[in-house]
Amino acid sequence: MAARSLYAITLDAADRKTLEALARRGRAEHRQVLRARIVLAAADEQSTAGIARALGVVQDTVRKWRKRFCHEGLPGLADRPRSGRPRVFPATVVAEVKALACELPAHADVPLARWSSPDLAREAVARGVCQQISASTVRRWLAADALKPWQHRSWIFPRDPYFAVKAARALDLYARVWEDEPLGDNDFVLSADEKPGVQARYRKHHTLPTGPRRKMRVESEYARGGTLAYFAAYDVHRACVLGRCEPTTGIAPFSRLVDQVMTSEPYASARRVFWIVDNGASHRNWAAAARMNDAYSNAHMVHLPVHASWLNQVEIYFSAVQRKALTPDDFLDLNEVTQRLLSFQDRYNATAQPFDWTFTSHDLNQLLNRISRHDRHAPQPLAA
Numbered sequence: 001m002a003a004r005s006l007y008a009i010t011l012d013a014a015d016r017k018t019l020e021a022l023a024r025r026g027r028a029e030h031r032q033v034l035r036a037r038i039v040l041a042a043a044d045e046q047s048t049a050g051i052a053r054a055l056g057v058v059q060d061t062v063r064k065w066r067k068r069f070c071h072e073g074l075p076g077l078a079d080r081p082r083s084g085r086p087r088v089f090p091a092t093v094v095a096e097v098k099a100l101a102c103e104l105p106a107h108a109d110v111p112l113a114r115w116s117s118p119d120l121a122r123e124a125v126a127r128g129v130c131q132q133i134s135a136s137t138v139r140r141w142l143a144a145d146a147l148k149p150w151q152h153r154s155w156i157f158p159r160d161p162y163f164a165v166k167a168a169r170a171l172d173l174y175a176r177v178w179e180d181e182p183l184g185d186n187d188f189v190l191s192a193d194e195k196p197g198v199q200a201r202y203r204k205h206h207t208l209p210t211g212p213r214r215k216m217r218v219e220s221e222y223a224r225g226g227t228l229a230y231f232a233a234y235d236v237h238r239a240c241v242l243g244r245c246e247p248t249t250g251i252a253p254f255s256r257l258v259d260q261v262m263t264s265e266p267y268a269s270a271r272r273v274f275w276i277v278d279n280g281a282s283h284r285n286w287a288a289a290a291r292m293n294d295a296y297s298n299a300h301m302v303h304l305p306v307h308a309s310w311l312n313q314v315e316i317y318f319s320a321v322q323r324k325a326l327t328p329d330d331f332l333d334l335n336e337v338t339q340r341l342l343s344f345q346d347r348y349n350a351t352a353q354p355f356d357w358t359f360t361s362h363d364l365n366q367l368l369n370r371i372s373r374h375d376r377h378a379p380q381p382l383a384a
Contacts, residue, residue, distance in 0.1 A: 005063070007070040009042045015074060016043070035077045038065045089130060094141050096129045101142055101149045115149040117142070156307050157371060164368055166305040168361040170276045173302065174236055174313070175360065178274070186271040190261065191314040192233040194282060195321065196249050198341070200225030200331040207330050218328040225333045230321070230341050231257040233275070234314040239352040241317060241345050245338040254282035255291070262296045275301045278309045316355055320348070 011019070022028055022036040034055060041051045048066070052059045068076035101120055105112035112119060117135040120142075124133055142148065160166065169178075176183040183189070201222040208217040231253060232243035242261050246253035258275075267273050275292065277283045283292075289301035304311055325344040331337045 005042070005048055005066060007042075007063075007066040008045075009039060009066060009069060011039075011043045016040070018074060032077070035065050038062055039069050039077070042066050042069075089133070089137075093124075093130050093133075097124050097133075097138055097141060098145060098147060100124060100127075100129075101138075101147050114152060117150075120149075157374075158305065158307055158368070160305040160307075163305040163308070164361075164364060166303065167308055167311055167364055169302055170304055170311055171359065171361050171364060173274050173276060174357050176237065178272075184271060186266075186269075187274070188238075188267060188270050188272070189236040189274045189276065190233045190267075191236055191276045191312050192231075192257065192283075193278060193280065193309070193312055193314045193318070194246075194249050194254065195230040195232070195318050197227050198230055198245075198326065198337060199227050199329065200334045200337045201329050202332055203330045207328065216328070218330065222330075225331065228334050228337060229253065230318075232314055232317065232345075233257060233261050234317050236276075236313055236357075237354055239354045240349055241352075243341070243345050245334075245341055249280070249282050251282055251288070251291075255295075258292055258295065258299070262299055270298055273299050275299060276304065276312060277301060278304050278312055279306050311359075313355055313357065317348070 019036045019040050023033055023040060025033065034057070037055060038051055038057075038061075041054065042048075042062075046054075048059050048062045051062045055062075065077065097120060100108070100123060101115055105115055105119075108123070110119075110123065115123075117139040120138045121133050121135045124130055124138070172178060173183075173189045176187075176189075178187070202225055203219040204221040204223070205219040207219070208214075210216045229246045229249045230243060231246060232241055234241050242257075242264070244257055244260060246256070261267055262273065273296075275283075277288075279285075282288075283301065285303070289303070292299045292301050309315055321341065321344060325340055331340070
């Protein structure tokens, strides 16, 4: 007759229910399921040897979890804290490698534009930081602090001393405010610009559509069919685009866009129509503003500061045009490009909603404050 275990288990209804649910759970960890089954079998007065045979484990495993449950209950079935693998590299080495990743390679006299994990590993060994280290270890250390020195992002300092004042005018118009007064129902705000150099590229072989386990295939070789410019005025609050295609950019093509918009309703009879534009040659400086106001007394041109096209909402629309209508491109001629652009414009207007623009004058001041801490020549925040 088998000897009775010293660790007899008696379960109350709540513990039994919990253990039975864990033992049946299909996605639980196997070790947790096994421990629950050991305890349930022990509670049913099965012998240690019998439980071991039934579950395919050694008897010492059964004894361990019987004893643990007797002394600690359900919490005793959890894993004990472990010290883990001993540290191979001291914290100082980790810190030095991360500091090296935050240093430009040129400052270290290394002929690289950007660091990669293998480059950092080799440089750490060359500097005597450590005797040997793998690229995967370096990559894991950098990932812990979200360091990615192999990536870069282009940006530019605003140089206009009145950057904040000029930019704030456009941001206020987006919020339907002009000179501290709210806009009326008969006031409209347009964001306008041109997308130059739209190419008609005819692929040497037909584009193949998507198929099972196959992406769309576009031939790399193409014949050039010329370029055109796409002019567009985006109504910020109505999410409506009016645009046209022209052979090239310039004052005259932009003036034709103005005529197209200002002779159509509701802009022809509007009290005021504000045109937010950048400093492109087609609509640069006070002369362009005067030219527009002379032609249409209710039209007012508002210039963004230099290097602030990112504040022009029509650029978001142009991004959608590029992604959805022009990429990948495969056009027989410029007429087909024109038809695609104008058809996309109609499709966009049918379902568009105003952009959820949240960048305000307050956000602009915070941004310029951060920039000024990097460059003492950067303009100070001046927005109201």
